[in-house]
Amino acid sequence: MDDRKLEVLRAIVEDYVATQEPVGSKAVSQRHALGVSAATVRNDMAYLEEAGYIQQPHTSAGRIPTAKGYRLFVDRLGKIKPLSAAERRAVHRFLSEAIDLDDVVTRTVRLLAQLTHQVAVVQYPSLNRSSVRHLELVSLTPTRLMVVMITDTGRVEQRYVEMPAELSEDDVLELRRLVNEQLQGKPLADAPRIIADLAGLARPELHATASALARVLLETVVARTEERVAVAGAANLTRPGNFFAGSLRPILEALEEEVVLMQLLGRADSNALLTVRIGDENNLDDFRETTVVTAGYGPGSVVGHMGVLGPTRMDYPGTIAAVRAVARYVSEILEQNR
């Protein structure tokens, strides 16, 4: 494919993103200094359409890019548009004021939504990529405990446990010592194995209790594969032309489904620095007109993902830059708190 044809595609993508309207040959040849006439552009357009990069909403309308066209644009034509120094400073300041992990996540998701004018999604650090920093047992009643687990990524998980027998203060202390001894510093991925052996290590009188506790710990660790996510910027869906009223519903519904969100953020095993999934690439019917830009974050290694979600006709260079920058800053913050 011709260099000029690529330029025509770029012109179409940029203009369409800016105006939300099909762009015609005349507009392209005039606004972008290609040095050729509209008729020539028309020929190139015919080629691009043939090749599947652009399409016509109806005969005698301008052209709009297809998913394939956006893909080419992102892969070969998009020069990333870095944040301004002022923006970078603002991001940094805002994030560094966070007082705990919840706050980091909340601030991050808002920041992303605001910077990109899209819906932002941030996954909490994944439990199975974290290690145990501390386990705390608090007795609520003699037969009821609250287990609080704190991970090295700052996540705090809690859970009620019903005990098979009454526990004295000393029993609780002993159990706390035991579980911490065994689990502290261990990656949660290894935890199931360790927990399985836990009961055997307790004093005989505590066997039953310890195994009840072990069972709950297992559930907290394993069954809690549901990841937590935070969402912000839903109001951006109503920006004029972002989504036509008809398709708003399924999107809003999906935003309340952790499962769908996690699928959009990408399988946790992906360590790619930045991913752009356009239209069908999401493999979700309701998101056929949606692009998702995601990045991994974490201190050193990736512990979670964040991203934004918007119409395929989004400002790719700006969005990509914003997501990348924010992911980087958040990783720094987590690094400091490690």
Added chain:
Amino acid sequence: MDDRKLEVLRAIVEDYVATQEPVGSKAVSQRHALGVSAATVRNDMAYLEEAGYIQQPHTSAGRIPTAKGYRLFVDRLGKIKPLSAAERRAVHRFLSEAIDLDDVVTRTVRLLAQLTHQVAVVQYPSLNRSSVRHLELVSLTPTRLMVVMITDTGRVEQRYVEMPAELSEDDVLELRRLVNEQLQGKPLADAPRIIADLAGLARPELHATASALARVLLETVVARTEERVAVAGAANLTRPGNFFAGSLRPILEALEEEVVLMQLLGRADSNALLTVRIGDENNLDDFRETTVVTAGYGPGSVVGHMGVLGPTRMDYPGTIAAVRAVARYVSEILEQNR
């Protein structure tokens, strides 16, 4: 005002809520067995309009209720429509499966959204109506602590603290003992006073550290007046006829603003069992077409509020019943975990 006029108003409210369309005199006299002709109904309607209970979108259209009309309906005409036994069982089962406070709140808010087909909002138990159950200090680095506070309502708050000097394990133990000794069982409302004296009670070497800790505890307790809220069911806003596209935006924005949500849920000092705020009564411009139904919940005394938010043309009897029932069950659950 005449009994029959009230019946006409009820008929208009009920039909309008059901069909979303202005209701005419003929429809009223036919579908509701009033025993009078359409012409008579027309006279009553003229009276009701004069009195401000109903209005005409335009000459020669049917009538729709005004906020004042709904208010009268709720106060004098609405017989509450209790949940079916099956629904009650489902609610109970679903809520009793919750494994911790977060889970209770999440389940509650979803349940409300699903039962009422509206947007649901649930406030976490307010900190200043809770007592301290336990304070936990976890050292992250020698000069950095994580403070975890667990309240009697099951809320878990965390916070990082930067220490002025390095702390040994023993120092941490001592501080933990100290703060728990002073604060355990105390209402958070009393906490500021107690915390202020905290530093003085520590060993002299720990004075500086204890006062840093005290400062953060104060912030956690006092400055954290921002209440936490959970929202669900935003997708219900797109139900046909719920909100016209134009006014969707500000509502979605408000749903991400804790401040606005808290204002809608009602000032925390209200102990009313159930509140219905219709249209202007919310004192918020964006919610002039919105009704908010809220209820307090809590073990014994009210510790938080929950509610549902929808168009003024909502199913009042059903919504009120649902909110009341759910609030009651949640209170029971919290009672059990106390």
Added chain:
DNA sequence: GACTGGCACTCCCGGACCGGGAGTGCCAGA
């Protein structure tokens, strides 16, 4: 062979127009 200007053609879009229908207000009569 690549590019260009011209031209006929297609199709969308917004405005004007119009008739049917639903609903009203009023009035005279029971």
Added chain:
DNA sequence: TCTGGCACTCCCGGTCCGGGAGTGCCAGTC
């Protein structure tokens, strides 16, 4: 006090139409 009748108003959906934007193709030029 209620009712049937009647003239009137206004919305709504459908149709029609002209302008405009854009296209594809073709013949001509460099």
